[in-house]
Amino acid sequence: MQSSKKRIRKDYAPLIVSAELVCTTPSSPATQVYNPANAQFEPDRALSPTIILPEIRAMANDGSWSNPYVNPLLTDIKWYVNNEEIATADGWAGLYAITTSGENCGALSISRNVFPGQLFSLRFEASLADTRLGVIVPIVTDEILLSTADKSEDEYTLSLADSATIKYDPIRDLLAEYEYKVAQGIIEGSEALRAAAVDINAWEREIPLLVTRGESVITEGYTIKLYRVTGANTFVELTPGAANEVIAVNTSSIKLDLRLVTKNDYLVRLYVPDATEALKLMDAVQFSVARVYRKYTCKPTNGTAIYPTDLQRYDKAMVACEGNVVPYPEVAFRIVWKTDSYNLEGKTHNEGQTTIFTLSDTGIGDTWVDDWLDVYCESEHKAAHNLAVDSSGDNFVDGDGNNYIFQ
């Protein structure tokens, strides 16, 4: 007689499974590099595919699972991109391949290039049959990201090919002196003479800009904007043609009229259009402009006596700065002629380097007591110019559209 059967099973420890996504092609990594200079990927995945291998390991604490590497045993293999199965995801058809057998079972070969700004999150899922316990163990990995670094993004630099502190000294401004001499009829104006007068001290200051992308100097494909710093974190954009000191802003230089500046700080910004044509800030530099007021002396030069028959008196001021006579001091200085006499103090005559005044206006007398005259000039550096604008804020311009300025 047979007894009832009692089924006894082997008691296995459950499987402990680890799942990790690994890129097995370090020369074609998950993060590509895109070089916009030649519109190529480095490397191009169509030529050098990227392989993402799910490394699945399994073990049991009781040692009953002999082979830890279980990739060949995987079934129900699926890859997900951005949580959508890759077989149905947009733009992936024909650009991937999945290994379905062998020791690299589950590996994903990617031939799709990823453009800067795109991001793909990959996840692997599969099933592992635990034949010991007769159960299916689900396998789900963490995600790995496919992205691309734009080779150009961090490589734009902007620099000034000029001093960061620009000092404007009207005494050394040969361009202002040239314009004074032409206006006064001292010389005939010409383009050649004007060009010769434009140097580092001229009021028309062109500040060259240098823009590089990587090791290359570039002259197009970007925008330059100029701002005047007005506070700790505030600045105002300056554009040519408006009521300001900006003559021109272009991709290679900034041109300012320094006659209109006492002291300003400026910010220059470099913008590059991104994929959506929006301007993206890449770099910025600062510079400042300050007017220089140097020490000088100013004194009348006519030391001759006044004859009883003289009706008028001429004098000319000599202005010296750092041991040198300033040839045309009216360009940089305001000189006002005055006289003091016994009968009349502080009589103002005219402004300018020279004066001719009528002696009878000075109060000079005919006796020993009052037949003297003190001739002197009051002088000061001329301040920054101003743009001539009307009540609506529009600039007054000449026939060529040049702004009128005045002191």
Next chain:
Amino acid sequence: MKYIICKANKAADIGIKPLGHRQRQDKILLNEKELTTSPALTGSLEERASALGGEVYTYESVTQLINKEGGWL
């Protein structure tokens, strides 16, 4: 970036596995990083490619070549 077409068996000798590479018959397509970072090779990129019985191509020329030849898997 430059690309190299060389002998697959010579690439395998220096540890470059076929998985993840396009191949045609006995040839394999590599990118320059795989050669320049290989400790088994020395010299310039051209010298390293020559050691594997291969040639260096630009992106444009290798694309043109594999499209023309066909059979690159």
